[in-house]
Every structure is written in structure tokens, then in C-alpha cells.
Amino acid sequence: MNARNNKKVLGSLPTFVGLFLLILPVFAHAHIKWFVEFDITDPPRSVMDWIDQPYVIGLFILSIAGVVLACIMDSFWCKTFGKFDLISSFFAHHEDVSLNIARIGTGIFFVGIWLVGGVILTPELLSDSWFIPYIQLIIAIAVLFSRTLIIAGMGILALYGYAVYQYGIFHVLDYLTFVGLAIYLILTAFKTSQLESYRLPILYGSLVFAFLWSAIEKLAFPYWFYPFIERYPFLTMGFDNDFFITSAAFVEFTLFFLLLMGNNGIIVIALLTNLLITTGNIYFGKIDAIGHFPVNFVLLIMLINGPVPMKSLFFDHRCKPYSSAVTVGLVFVITMVIIIALYYGLHWLLYGMSKA
Numbered sequence: 001m002n003a004r005n006n007k008k009v010l011g012s013l014p015t016f017v018g019l020f021l022l023i024l025p026v027f028a029h030a031h032i033k034w035f036v037e038f039d040i041t042d043p044p045r046s047v048m049d050w051i052d053q054p055y056v057i058g059l060f061i062l063s064i065a066g067v068v069l070a071c072i073m074d075s076f077w078c079k080t081f082g083k084f085d086l087i088s089s090f091f092a093h094h095e096d097v098s099l100n101i102a103r104i105g106t107g108i109f110f111v112g113i114w115l116v117g118g119v120i121l122t123p124e125l126l127s128d129s130w131f132i133p134y135i136q137l138i139i140a141i142a143v144l145f146s147r148t149l150i151i152a153g154m155g156i157l158a159l160y161g162y163a164v165y166q167y168g169i170f171h172v173l174d175y176l177t178f179v180g181l182a183i184y185l186i187l188t189a190f191k192t193s194q195l196e197s198y199r200l201p202i203l204y205g206s207l208v209f210a211f212l213w214s215a216i217e218k219l220a221f222p223y224w225f226y227p228f229i230e231r232y233p234f235l236t237m238g239f240d241n242d243f244f245i246t247s248a249a250f251v252e253f254t255l256f257f258l259l260l261m262g263n264n265g266i267i268v269i270a271l272l273t274n275l276l277i278t279t280g281n282i283y284f285g286k287i288d289a290i291g292h293f294p295v296n297f298v299l300l301i302m303l304i305n306g307p308v309p310m311k312s313l314f315f316d317h318r319c320k321p322y323s324s325a326v327t328v329g330l331v332f333v334i335t336m337v338i339i340i341a342l343y344y345g346l347h348w349l350l351y352g353m354s355k356a
Contacts, residue, residue, distance in 0.1 A: 037227075040171050041351045044220035047344060055243055059250045066254055067332045071325040074263045098200075098301045099188060103143040105297030106152065106181065110140040112290055120163045121178055123287045127166060135159055143185070153186035170350050174214045177294055180206020200305055204260055207298050211256040212335070216343045218249035257335060261328055263307050270303040 050056060113119050114136040120127045135155050142152035156178055163172045184203045187195050218225065222245045229241055239247075259269045277292050277299075 038221070038224045040168065042221070043351075044344065044347055045222065047340065050219050050222075050246065053242065053246065056246060059247060063250050063254045064329055064332060067258060068325045068329045070258055070262070071328045075325070078263045098305055101297055101301055101304070102181065102184060102203075103149070105294065105300075106156075106185070107140045107143045109290075109293050110136045112293070114140065116290070120166070121159050122175060122291050125163050125167060125172070125175075127162070129162070132159070132162070146188070149185045150189040153182040153184070153189075156182035156185070168350065170346055173346075174210045174217065176210045176213070177207045177298060180204075181294060181298065200301075203298060204302060207295065207302075208256045208260040212253055212339050213343065215249045215253035215256070216339055218245050218252070219340075220343060220347075222246070253336060253339075254332075257332055259302065261331065266307050267303055270299045273299055 113121070114133055117133065118126055118128060120132055135158060139152045139155040139159075142148040142155065160172065160175070160178050160182070163175070180203045183206075184199045187199045187202075190196070222242055225245050226241060229244070255269060255273060259266060259273065262269055277295060
């Protein structure tokens with residue numbers, strides 16, 4: 001579809017751009033491993049190959065600008081209205097609301113995959129091992145009682161460990177959210193304020209890391225996404241496939257970085273991200289809905305709780321907008337470099353030298 005045809009269909013450039021900006025985040029959160037065949041041992045596209053694309057530097061600059069602008073707006077919001085805390089505002093007499101969401105969500109999810117059968121944790125981690133359904137059912141039952149939450153957490157870690165054994169650590173790092181959820185449930189069993197204070201940072205961090213890892217996957221293995229785009233050609237809206245996939249990678253990385261480092265803005269981003277993932281379920285069906293369900297209820301927990309103590313490492317506690325923006329912008333660049341280096345370095349260590 002050329003630009004002239006696009007104009008005829010969409011009527012105007014603003015409409016075109018608006019739809020592109022709507023569909024792009026939806027695609028960014030689609031988990032490609034659930035829909036196409038792939039080989040994790042294939043060499044990834046070299047870093048220089050995708051950096052040399054003429055639009056990558058522009059996307060990188062836009063991402064930094066977006067992070068800085070979001071940080072400034074977030075800090076002004078914080079400075080003007082203070083910390084927006086849904087727990088204290090709406091759930092003052094229900095301190096365990098986040099834990100209850102985690103317990104209910106975990107129970108529903110594991111009953112669901114137990115009924116589906118043949119999977120370990122997600123739709124593409126397949127296994128016909130006889131003990132997997134029993135562990136899933138034990139987890140679903142264990143979350144019903146506060147004293148057995150540690151059993152539920154250990155069960156999730158056991159399933160994740162078995163997935164690592166079957167598929168390798170590189171394959172399952174973008175499912176690290178399950179590790180964070182397991183630790184969250186386990187630490188709940190220890191009634192000490194120090195241990196309990198680590199629950200949310202670990203849960204938040206595991207979710208964000210999983211999606212940062214998934215974003216780099218789009219840069220390293222864009223050809224995994226070609227069959228998916230062929231199946232849903234409307235997604236690209238006539239844009240070049242590589243440009244669309246690369247743009248989605250930067251959108252995903254930026255959104256989830258802000259989700260971890262944000263102040264009050266984390267509430268807006270958590271809500272927006274949850275809505276985008278839910279919209280993706282309409283496009284991509286029940287496999288996407290089942291696979292993303294743990295992400296949905298973890299995002300709900302983030303929406304309710306707002307920022308966690310780790311954000312104070314990067315945000316000025318007095319909500320100074322410009323100093324915070326510079327710091328977070330720098331952290332964004334460093335984080336992207338580290339995740340890229342970790343992704344390519346681990347792949348090289350496990351599967352050998354990548355082709356240039």
C-alpha cells in the first residue's frame with residue numbers, strides 16, 4: 001500500500017499518524033513467541049546492522065526526549081499535588097488489596113493453564129510431563145490460604161526452573177515476571193517489615209525487565225515478526241516492516257522504563273499499558289489473553305500502589321523537575337546500553353558468535 005492509497009483510505013495525515021500511534025503500542029506488547037515458529041539459537045542481527053538504519057538515531061533521540069519530558073511533567077505533578085496514592089485514597093481499610101489481587105490473579109491463571117494443559121507457564125513453553133498439571137493445581141489451591149503462599153511461590157519457581165531446564169535461560173528471560181511474582185508471594189510469608197518492603201520492588205523490576213528484554217528482541221530478531229505481520233498486515237499501515245518493528249521496540253522500551261522509574265506518572269502509564277495489552281487481546285485472541293493475564297494483574301497492582309522506593313534512587317525526593325529529568329534521561333541511556341549488551345553477550349556465551 002503506497003502513500004497515495006494510505007491517504008485515500010485514512011482521509012488525512014493526522015488520522016493516519018493517530019492510528020499508527022495507537023496500533024504501534026498494541027503491536028509492541030504482542031509476544032511473538034506465542035504466534036510463530038523461531039529458533040533461539042539463530043544468530044541475532046548485529047548491533048551495527050540496525051544502528052546503521054537511518055531512522056534509529058531519530059527514534060533514540062525521540063525516546064530520550066520522551067523520557068525527559070515525561071519526567072518533567074511527572075515531577076511538576078508530584079510537586080503540585082504530592083504523591084497520589086490509591087491505597088490511602090480508596091483502600092484505606094484494605095491494606096492487603098494488592099496481595100489479594102496477586103492471589104486471585106495467580107489462582108485464576110494457573111487454573112486456566114491447568115485446564116488448557118500441555119504448557120508450563122505460557123502458551124509456547126510446551127511440556128507433556130506428568131507432574132506439571134499437579135504443580136499448577138497445587139499453586140492454584142495454595143494461594144487460597146495465607147499460610148500456604150510460600151508453597152505457591154515455590155511452585156512457580158519450580159515451574160520456571162523446569163522451563164529453564166527445557167528451553168534454556170535465554171529463552172525464558174522475558175518471562176521473568178513469574179520469578180518476581182513467586183518471590184512476592186514467598187516474602188509475604190515472612191512477617192517482617194524489612195523483607196516485606198522488598199516485595200513490590202522485586203515484582204515491579206521483574207515485570208519491567210521482561211519487557212525491556214522483549215523490546216531488544218525486536219531489534220535483534222526482526223525477522224521473527226515478519227510472519228506475524230503478514231498475518232496482520234493492517235498493523236504496519238503501509239510502513240516498512242523493519243521501521244515498524246524497530247519503532248515498536250523503542251516504544252516498548254520507553255514505556256516500561258518509565259513504568260519503573262516514574263513518580264506519580266506510573267499510575268497513568270500502568271493504566272495505559274494495561275489498556276493497550278487488553279486491546280491487543282482483541283486483535284490477537286485468547287492465546288494473547290491467557291499469556292498476558294499475569295502482566296495484567298501485576299500492572300493493576302502497580303496502578304494501585306504507585307511508585308516504589310527504588311524510584312528514589314533516580315528521582316529527586318523533593319520532586320525537582322529538571323534535575324530529575326537529566327538524571328532519568330541519563331539512566332535511560334545507560335539502561336538501554338546495559339540491556340543490549342546483556343542480550344547480545346548472553347546469546348554469544350550460550351550459542352556462539354553472531355553473524356555480522
